[in-house]
Amino acid sequence: MKIKGFSTSAVAAGIRYADRLDLGLIVSDTPVVTAGAFTTNQVKAAPVVLDMERLQQGKAQAILVNSGCANACTGEAGMQAAMATSQCVAQALGIADSLVQVSSTGVIGEQLNVEAIQKAMPQLVAGLSPDHFELVAKAIMTTDTIPKTAYRTVLIAGKEIRFMGMAKGAGMIMPNMATMLAFVLTDAKIHFPQLHESLIRGVSSTFNRITIDGDTSTNDMILVMANGTAENTLIDENETNDQQLFEMTLTDLLRDLALQIVADGEGATKCITIRVCGARTVLEGEQIARTVANSNLVKTAFFGEDANWGRIIAAMGRSGILFSPERVNISFGEVLIVHNGLGQGKEAETAATAVLKEKNIVVTIDLKDGAATVEVYTCDFSLDYVKINADYRS
C-alpha cells in the first residue's frame, strides 16, 4: 500500500552494528496533523521528552527513528543529541526543527552516535520513496525476529481511507530495553482533537493490553500522522459517525500490530489471551487479567503445556480486586476446567492439556460479578526468555 503525500527511507548508518538497517525516516510532503502516545514510565528517554513537548502543536512533518541506542538516562548530552539529529533532518528537508519527531530504541545509558546519523543523512533523504515502508519496519527491529506491519482501508462517506502501520516489539539484543515503537500513517482528513482521542482510546484496548514481562520501557511511543489526501469530509467534532468508523479501523490495525508483538515476544512459543468476563468494571477485570498475564508461574506453566489452573486462581487472589473464589469458572479454550471454584477432574484436565498444545490459547475467567469483559494478551515464558536476557553480553 502507498499513501499519497508520504515517503519513507531506511539505511544502515552503523549506529551500533555495521551493515544493518538501523535508521529510518518517514516524511510528509507538508506539515500534517499528528498525535502521539508515550511511555508512562517516569524515566523517559530524551526523544520521548522532546517529542511530547513538540507534539503539543498537534502537527509534524517527519519522524526519524533509530535502533541500536535508546538515548535514555543520558542527561543533558542526550537531549542535545536528540535535538541535533532532529536539526539534521530539518536542514536536509528544509523544514522547521519543531516539525521533526525523533524516536530511539536500544541500549540505555549510552550516548547516541550523532555523527553516524549526520553522516547517513544525505543517503537517507536521497532514498525517500513511497515504497520503503517495509524497509523502515526492518530498521526499527532489535531482537524482533520479523518486521511488523499492518494495512487497512475503510470507506468513510464514500471516500476510501488508508492506514499503514508498523511496530517493533519487546526485544533486546541490547541491554536494558524492551521498547515498543509504532508508527501509523493515514490519508484521513481529521482534526487533531479527534485524531488524538481515537488514538488514545485505540491504544488503551490494544497496545496497553499486551504484556511480555511486566516491564515498561523508557522509550515506548506511538505516532499517527494523518495527511488528509483522501479528501474526505474533515472529521471534526460534528462528524462523530465518521470518527467512529475511523477509530474502529485504527483500533483494528493497532490490535493487529499489538498481537504481532506478542507473537514475537522474547522466547515466546505461544500467544495467550486472558479474557476476564463477569467483572464489575473494566478496570477491575483488567487488573485481574493483567495480574494473571504477568505471573511467571502461569507463564511457565503455559510453556510446559500444563493445565495449572491453581496458579491462575492464586494470581487472581493477589490482584487486589475482590471476587468470590467459590463462584469462579475457568476455561481453557472451550474446556471448562474450574466450575464454581472447584477443579473438574482428570478428564477436564486432559482435555485442557490438549488445548495447551495449540499456538493460540484463550483462557476465559468468569467472575460472575458483573457485565464487564476485558482481554489482555501475553505470551508464555520459556527458557529462551532467560537465555536472551541473561546471555546477550557474554
Next chain:
Amino acid sequence: MKIKGFSTSAVAAGIRYADRLDLGLIVSDTPVVTAGAFTTNQVKAAPVVLDMERLQQGKAQAILVNSGCANACTGEAGMQAAMATSQCVAQALGIADSLVQVSSTGVIGEQLNVEAIQKAMPQLVAGLSPDHFELVAKAIMTTDTIPKTAYRTVLIAGKEIRFMGMAKGAGMIMPNMATMLAFVLTDAKIHFPQLHESLIRGVSSTFNRITIDGDTSTNDMILVMANGTAENTLIDENETNDQQLFEMTLTDLLRDLALQIVADGEGATKCITIRVCGARTVLEGEQIARTVANSNLVKTAFFGEDANWGRIIAAMGRSGILFSPERVNISFGEVLIVHNGLGQGKEAETAATAVLKEKNIVVTIDLKDGAATVEVYTCDFSLDYVKINADYRS
C-alpha cells in the same frame, strides 16, 4: 537445641509419594500462647481459614503440617478434611480440636488424603520427642533443596530465652504452589498481644521483604508458640524493654529463615539485597525496592552477571513512586555505577561486573529524597526456574 515442654515428630505418611517424610507434628505439653500471620492472598487454603478462626483465642497446643497437598481451592470438602485431620490429632493427644492448628503445602485443587494421615497418626504421636525438630523441617520441604532451621537465645532480665525456628521456601515439585511456611517455638513467658505485635512487626521486615517471583501463595503462614517454661517475668504491656529484646531476637531469627528461603529459591544462583536509601518514607522505598526485586529483566541480568543498571532505573520508573532520575545514585557492592542518573563509564561497569560474580550481592539505590532506608531480598532468575516450573509434570 531443645525447649522444655515442646516435642516434635515426623513420618512418611504417603500423602503423595511413598517413603518420603511428609507429615510433621509439633506439640506443647499444655495449651500455650500462640500467634500467627497468614497469607494476604484472598484465595486462602482451607487450613489457613481454619487456623485464622481458631487463633482468635490466642492459644494452641499442637501444629499438624503436611507437604504433598495444599488443600487449597478444595471447597467444603477441603474444609471438612482440614477439620478431620485436626480432630484426629486432638483425639490422639486427648486435647480439644480447637487447640490444633493445621498447615499444608503442595498441589492446589486436589483433595487432601485424610485417610493416609489418620493411618499415620499412631506412629506420628508415638514418635514425639524433644529431638525431632530437624525431622519436621525435612517433612515440610517441597522443592526446597535443604531443610531450613534457625536457633537463637537471648538473656532477658537474667533468664535465658530460647527460640527454635523452621521454614520451607518457595518450591514446587507439585503444581501451582510456592508456599512459605514457618514455625517458631520459644520458652518465653509472654502475653498474646505482645507476642502477636512482635510477630507482625518481625514478619513485616523479614518474610514480607523477600520475593522469589512476585507470586503469593494461598497457603503461606507462620506460627509462633511461646510456652513460658523459661520462667522469665511475664512480658506484658508493662515490660516494654523486655518485649524489645524479645522482638529483636525473634526478628533476627525470622530474617535468618527468610534469607535461607531466598538462597534456596527455585533455580537461584545468587542472593540479592535491593537496598533503597534516601526515600521519603519506608513505604515508598519499599515499593521501589520491590518493583526492582520483582523485575524479570533485572533478575535475568543478575543471572547473566551483567551490570545492567538501565534495567534497574527502568523498573524504578514504573514503580508508581515519584523520584528524580537525575539525582539517583546506584552502587553494586561498593562500586558506584550511576551518579546523579548518569552511567559512570566502562571502568565502573567492569568493576561492577566483578561484584556480580559473587554469590551475595547488595545493590544500593540512593534517591536523595529523604531519610528512609529499606531492604528487599531476592534471588536471580535462572534457566532452572523455568525448567522447574514448566517441566514438573512431563
